[in-house]
Amino acid sequence: MEIGIYFKxxxxxxxxxxxxxxxxxxxxxxxxxxxxxxxLVAGIIISxxxxxxxxxxxxxxxxxxxxxxxxxxxxxxxxxxxxxAVVTLLFVAGIETDVGAFLKQGITGALVAVGGVxxxxxxxxxxxxxxxxxxxxxxxxxxxxxxxxxxxxxTIRILMxxxxxxxxxxxxxxxxxxxxxxxxxxILSIVVGIGTAVKAGSELNMxxxxxxxxxxxAIGLAVWFALLIIGVKLNRYISRxxxxxxxxxxxIPIFALIxxxxxxxxxxLVGLHPVVGAYVAGLMFAATDERxxxxxxxxxxxxxxxxxxxxxxxxxxxxxxxxxGAIIAVILTIAAVLGKITGCYIPARFAGxxxxxxxxxxxxxxxxxxxxxxxxxxxxxxAGAIGRDLFGAAVAVSVITTLITPAMLKPFFKIPAKSAKSxxxxxxxxx
Amino acid sequence: MEIGIYFKxxxxxxxxxxxxxxxxxxxxxxxxxxxxxxxLVAGIIISxxxxxxxxxxxxxxxxxxxxxxxxxxxxxxxxxxxxxAVVTLLFVAGIETDVGAFLKQGITGALVAVGGVxxxxxxxxxxxxxxxxxxxxxxxxxxxxxxxxxxxxxTIRILMxxxxxxxxxxxxxxxxxxxxxxxxxxILSIVVGIGTAVKAGSELNMxxxxxxxxxxxAIGLAVWFALLIIGVKLNRYISRxxxxxxxxxxxIPIFALIxxxxxxxxxxLVGLHPVVGAYVAGLMFAATDERxxxxxxxxxxxxxxxxxxxxxxxxxxxxxxxxxGAIIAVILTIAAVLGKITGCYIPARFAGxxxxxxxxxxxxxxxxxxxxxxxxxxxxxxAGAIGRDLFGAAVAVSVITTLITPAMLKPFFKIPAKSAKSxxxxxxxxx
Numbered sequence: 132m133e134i135g136i137y138f139k140x141x142x143x144x145x146x147x148x149x150x151x152x153x154x155x156x157x158x159x160x161x162x163x164x165x166x167x168x169x170x171l172v173a174g175i176i177i178s179x180x181x182x183x184x185x186x187x188x189x190x191x192x193x194x195x196x197x198x199x200x201x202x203x204x205x206x207x208x209x210x211x212x213x214x215x216a217v218v219t220l221l222f223v224a225g226i227e228t229d230v231g232a233f234l235k236q237g238i239t240g241a242l243v244a245v246g247g248v249x250x251x252x253x254x255x256x257x258x259x260x261x262x263x264x265x266x267x268x269x270x271x272x273x274x275x276x277x278x279x280x281x282x283x284x285x286t287i288r289i290l291m292x293x294x295x296x297x298x299x300x301x302x303x304x305x306x307x308x309x310x311x312x313x314x315x316x317x318i319l320s321i322v323v324g325i326g327t328a329v330k331a332g333s334e335l336n337m338x339x340x341x342x343x344x345x346x347x348x349a350i351g352l353a354v355w356f357a358l359l360i361i362g363v364k365l366n367r368y369i370s371r372x373x374x375x376x377x378x379x380x381x382x383i384p385i386f387a388l389i390x391x392x393x394x395x396x397x398x399x400l401v402g403l404h405p406v407v408g409a410y411v412a413g414l415m416f417a418a419t420d421e422r423x424x425x426x427x428x429x430x431x432x433x434x435x436x437x438x439x440x441x442x443x444x445x446x447x448x449x450x451x452x453x454x455x456g457a458i459i460a461v462i463l464t465i466a467a468v469l470g471k472i473t474g475c476y477i478p479a480r481f482a483g484x485x486x487x488x489x490x491x492x493x494x495x496x497x498x499x500x501x502x503x504x505x506x507x508x509x510x511x512x513x514a515g516a517i518g519r520d521l522f523g524a525a526v527a528v529s530v531i532t533t534l535i536t537p538a539m540l541k542p543f544f545k546i547p548a549k550s551a552k553s554x555x556x557x558x559x560x561x562x
Numbered sequence: 563m564e565i566g567i568y569f570k571x572x573x574x575x576x577x578x579x580x581x582x583x584x585x586x587x588x589x590x591x592x593x594x595x596x597x598x599x600x601x602l603v604a605g606i607i608i609s610x611x612x613x614x615x616x617x618x619x620x621x622x623x624x625x626x627x628x629x630x631x632x633x634x635x636x637x638x639x640x641x642x643x644x645x646x647a648v649v650t651l652l653f654v655a656g657i658e659t660d661v662g663a664f665l666k667q668g669i670t671g672a673l674v675a676v677g678g679v680x681x682x683x684x685x686x687x688x689x690x691x692x693x694x695x696x697x698x699x700x701x702x703x704x705x706x707x708x709x710x711x712x713x714x715x716x717t718i719r720i721l722m723x724x725x726x727x728x729x730x731x732x733x734x735x736x737x738x739x740x741x742x743x744x745x746x747x748x749i750l751s752i753v754v755g756i757g758t759a760v761k762a763g764s765e766l767n768m769x770x771x772x773x774x775x776x777x778x779x780a781i782g783l784a785v786w787f788a789l790l791i792i793g794v795k796l797n798r799y800i801s802r803x804x805x806x807x808x809x810x811x812x813x814i815p816i817f818a819l820i821x822x823x824x825x826x827x828x829x830x831l832v833g834l835h836p837v838v839g840a841y842v843a844g845l846m847f848a849a850t851d852e853r854x855x856x857x858x859x860x861x862x863x864x865x866x867x868x869x870x871x872x873x874x875x876x877x878x879x880x881x882x883x884x885x886x887g888a889i890i891a892v893i894l895t896i897a898a899v900l901g902k903i904t905g906c907y908i909p910a911r912f913a914g915x916x917x918x919x920x921x922x923x924x925x926x927x928x929x930x931x932x933x934x935x936x937x938x939x940x941x942x943x944x945a946g947a948i949g950r951d952l953f954g955a956a957v958a959v960s961v962i963t964t965l966i967t968p969a970m971l972k973p974f975f976k977i978p979a980k981s982a983k984s985x986x987x988x989x990x991x992x993x
Contacts, residue, residue, distance in 0.1 A: 141642075141649060141827045145823030207568075208639050377587060380586070382865075384862075385583065385866050392579065393576040399569040431860070
């Protein structure tokens, strides 16, 4: 029975979760690191580019997003499951968010996002211009854009595990990462526009590119604000018309999560990443009376699925590519870390009036590039704007920034922050 | 960005869950039927053969197992997710099972399974011989085999929703359905063997076919018993060596579920269906001290995913095929229902010494063919043993038996059964 091939996906699913769990456990127990880091490293180890490559089977552990997503010869089942996992994670993060604090930190969060984009972009652009001048302006722009990304997932997990999601710093990181995603798609559309024009040798119509970028920015911000306002101002109506019909059957939490999935998709229609939609959907329900019930029933689902996302993320890393541009990779990584910390620290410290420790937490929390960096770099490789060496370097930036964030964050959480209020229970024991 | 195609799967996933939830809610509230029936009907309505066919999109709602599984031109993402869903369902069912009762009912359960195979098989064989004599022995055998299947999922959900999983009848249905699966693969291997030989016009080596069947039977039973004995006799060691290492991080439930997925795959290596492995894995943990903790954290995951499986199952139904052999479909369905009830009632009543009501519950509980019937019929269509009319009839049998079971079961649960002990809380509110 050929249907047996489907059963093999069960094994793949189980093996990834198993590797993630063992990796998470070992890192937590013996290295005193957050489990999420162990999950990432477990993914790198079992990836088809490492240990997984030894198993000569078309399904078991053989898939890599970058090829799968851009080749599209066949759909990648595990990719879809990892999307489901990260949407669930961000939905739960949204519900755990203190909506009032979220709105109060809006300005600071926006400034943190802008600062966290400008500095790494300039650093990335000029370093590439200096070290790889032959790539040309399209390549410099792409590397700069890769460095602006922020993957909210890793930091969210760490904040959750430490019970710091509802601190002021945690909230600003969330606001910043969401706005960063909106700025990110604007930048990507600009660099793709310029890159294509430069490659084709055609005249560059900056007015056109600028107008397109403004349009995307306006739509992204409008959709995001609309959802936020609906959630905050109309939560009584959400309870009455969306949630209450499912009260009697006790399926409110599940229905809320389903709505989260649909909103996660809908925001992609205006170019936003599904995690932004999932997060805002969570926020929508965070102000309702049903919050605790929703949280109680969706958290076990998130705790089951989230490690899959992180392990799968690790599996995308081709260690061999990292050596290609080793020197430029190291320099770009340093620039990415310093650029992000500087760009986020300054607004947090001076506009947000946070103390040094908290501002550092915000800055470091925005450092991981994760899968967002991988996606932008993949788009650049595909557009021909960057070669495999710069692509390898961009991958290295994504991986290393993601891997070092937990260790960099930890010491700052040990310093008791005055204005930080931690209302969330630490999830570490529950996970 | 072509990666957007992956986002569309989020929509598909969300829409299926949404349809399932609304269908389940409407059936429960207005028709006083179990939600699982509403999920099935919602699936039939949104299937690509009905409403879903109006949406001209390669991904949204466009997939059907029978084509997907046997064509294998591209992997079907939703098929994998539905496998994950049903594995989770059976794992939780295993944990909820009273292991002592399960063992006590072993003999009765086995007799119920055997009776539930023999009667429908004979009925199906001779009815097809009478109504479709031109099909030949291979076709008669295949239709007979289709009628022997039992889909444990539907009955499990109903029993769970009514809090009757831990009654004597519930336990016997579980035992019977598990053993039925083992007998089912033996029969399938026999009919495929005979069918292929007859089609090819080659001489039929019954000794060979018989030996192969015996081998499959022996392996299936041995693996199943081994897992059961490990769970029942060695539960102290399971706690100490498998679960306890994850106690400190609070991830025992998640680790147990991961083990469930891996065992679900492993049993497919000896030809068993993954749900059998998932169920026995659940049983393994049902005797441990960590049972309550595991149940508490895995049940929300099951409640989220299980409706997906049932809605997806409904989506496989091509209503147009049902009209092809309408008369034979009706007769076969009646035979399938009466055959199963008779074949299971007799052993339950006389070997199991159950009263009439309980014996009827056992008989009706074994009626739904669900996806197992669809799989066998699909194999017959592919082998050329049956034409599209008989395939349509077999599909009708699977669908109708699955749809009518909840309504048939309900009245018998209203009669207070003397020896029935219901320790499980009704899950209806929680779901």
